[in-house]
Amino acid sequence: MIKQKICIIGNGLTGLTAALILGKLNLEVHLIAAPDREKRKDIRTTAISDSNYKSLIDLIGKKYSKIFFQSKEIDLYKEYSGEIKHFMNLSNKNENLMFLFQNEILKKLIQRKINTYKNLKIYYKKVSKIDVEKNKVFFANKKIGYDAIFVCTGSKSEIVKSIFGDRFIESKTNEIAFTSIVNHNSNIDNAKQFFLKEGPMAILPLNKNKFSFVWSVSSKFKNQNPTPLVIKKLKETLKLKSDFTISKIDCFPISFKFRSNLNKKNILVLGEGSYNVHPVAGQGFNLILRDVLYLNSTIKEYVKNGIQIKDSLFVDEYLKQRKPENLLFGLGINFLNNFFKFNKITEPIKKVILKDINKLSILKDFSLRVSNKGIF
Template sequence: MLKVDCLIIGGGMVGAATALSLADLGLKVALVEANAPQSYLPEQGLDLRVSAISLASEQLLQQLNAWQQVKDWRSCVYKRLGVWEDDIAYAEFNADEIQQSHLGHIVENRLIQLSLWQQLEQKNNVTLLCPEQLDTFSQSSDKVFAQLTNTQVEANFIIGADGANSKVRQIAGIGITGWDYQQSAMLINVKTELAQQDITWQKFVPGGPLAYLPMPGNNGSLVWYQDKAEIRRLSELTNEQLQTEVGKNFPKRLGKVEVIAKGAFPLTRRHANNYVKRRVVLLGDSAHTINPLAGQGVNLGFKDVAALQAVIAKAIGSGENYHDETVLKRYERNRRTDNLLMMTGMDAIYSTFANPSTPIKLLRNIGIFAAHRAPLLKKKALAYACGIR
C-alpha cells in the first residue's frame, strides 16, 4: 500500500498545481490521472481548449516554476479588453489603467498542464499515478483509504480536483446546487486576415455573446454562445460552411477568417454545498463551475490552490495538525464567498444581456457607455478580474 500525506484525484491544471504547491511545503503527495498530457512540438496545431490566464494565476505559475516554460512554448499576451452591444456604447479596459504591462495571456490548457507535470516529475516527494483512476475511498478518524484501479493508497486527506462530475465529491456525499443555462458554447480556432493580438473582445447579440481570444500569430479562438439546437446545427457544418456563418455573424474586426478546428460544450453552473467534509477537500471545477462569460473558470481554481497552500503552510508553521477538518475549513471560508460572488456576478451579466426588452437594452448600453467613462470603476473592476489588489 502506498502511504502519502495527500492524495489528489485529477491531474489537470488545478490538480497538478495543487500537487506542486503542497509538495513545495514538504508534503508527500500522490497525484492520480487517467491520461498524461501530450508532449509539445512547435509544429502542433493550436488546441481548442484555451484559458485566459489572469495576472494572479500567472504569479502562481511563476511561484511553481511552470510559467517560463509555457511562455517559451507559446502563448499570447493581451493588454486590452473590449465589450460592447451597439457600436455607440463601447467600453475598453486597458492594463495601463491599473499600472500593469498586460491583463493576461491566452494559453492552451494542455501546455499549462504539461509544464506543471514537468515540474512534478522533478519532485522526489510526488508520486504520479498515471494511467490510474479512483474506484472508491473510505475515511477513518485520521486517515483516508483509497482503492484505485491498480493501487491502494493511505493518506491523511484526499483532494478532489477531478472536474465538474467529481467522483470524489459524489463518494463523499457532498451535494451541489446549480442549473443548466439552456445554451452551449462553440469554440472555433481560426486564422485571421488582420492581426489583432493585444486585445480580447466580447460583443453581446440577441442569441448570446460572441467573443474573440487572441492566439499566437494571426490566429484566434472564437467563442460563440447560442441555444443548444443552433450550436448542434453549427457543429454539423463543414469548416468551409462554418466559415461563412462566422462571416455573417461575427464583427468584421478580423477581416476574412479561415476555420481550422471546432468543438462545443454545454453551459452549466454547479456549486458544491461544502468544499471540505471531514478529510475531503474540493478545488476547481469539482467545487464550482461558472458561466465562462469572463473566462474566470481556471483562474478561480488557481485561487483555490493558492488559498489552500496558504492555509496549510500557516498550520504547519504554527504546529497545528494541517489535515484536521477545522484547519481545512479555513480554506473553504476563504474561497467560498469569493467564488459565489464571481458566479453570481457572471449570472447577473448573462441574464441582463439575454433580456430582449428594449428599455433593458437601452439601460445596458447606457451602463457600458458610462463604464467606459468611469476611471475609478474601471480600475476596481479590472483589478478584481485580474486577481490583484
C-alpha cells in the same frame, strides 16, 4: 521524521496546478491521474489575470513565459439590430491585463515540471473509490491512506457525487459554449468580447495571427453544425480577411452550479467539481488558482510548525475564506450574463446605460481590480 502524505486526484488544470503548488511543500504527494486513453483532449484556451500569471510563472519558470500571450487590453462590443457598437475599453496602465494560454500546452508543461519533484509520485490509474472514514483512496489494486485528499476530478465525476452529495446552488442557463482556434492574417493582438444577439463571444489571441474564441449560445444550437454561423459572425465582428481557417469546433455545456458541500472530514473537492461559473468573464480557472494558492498558504503554516494536517482546521479555514468569494463571483458573473442576454424589451434601456459607461473610471478600476486579485 515521516512526512505527512496528501493525495491529489485528477489531472485536469486543477489537479495539475494543485500538484505544482502543493508539491513544493515538505509533504509526500501522490497525484492519481486517469490514464490518457480515458481523457478527452482539452482544446480550450484560458485567460488568467496578471496576479495569477505572476504566481504561476514563479512556479514553472520565467523561460516558459513564451507559452502565454499577453493582452494589454480588452474591448467590449454590443450588437444592436445587426449593428456592432464598441462601448468599453479595459486596460491596465502599465501592466498586462491578461495572459492567454492553450490548456493542453500548460498541462504538458506542468506535468514535465512536477515529474522533477522528488517528493511527488504520479500514478496513471483511475480512482475507483474513496473510504471517507479511513481516509483511503482505492485505485488499480492499491488502497492507500492519506492525511488529506483533494478531489479534482471535474464537473461530471461520479466520485465527487458519491462523496459530497448532489445538492447545488444552481441556475440553469440552458447554454452551451462553442470553442475553437482560428488562424488568420488580420493582425489581432488584443482580447475582445462581443455581446451578440445569440450570446457572448470572447476573442482570445494566442499570437497576432491566431486566436481562440468562446461563444456561449442557447443550447438549441447544440444539434446544428455551428461552422457556417461562426464564419458569418467572425466576418461581421472582426472584419476578418477571407483567408482564415477554423479548427474543429468543440462544444461544452455551461452552467452556474455551486456545490453546497465541499468537504468530508479531510477530503476536499477543488475545481470544476466544486463549482462551475459561466465562461463569459473568463474567471473559472482564475478562481481555482486563487483557491489552490490560499490552500497552499494555509497548509504551509501547519507543515512549518510541525502540526498534523489530518483532522486539523485547515479545511474550515479554507472554506471560510474561499467559499463566499467564489459564490459572490459566480453570482456576479451570472448577473453580467443575464444583463447582456438579448431581450427585445430591455435592449433600448441597455443602449442608454452602455452609451457613456466607458467614461465611468471608478467602475472600470473596480472591475480591473476584482478580476485581477479577487474580491477580498
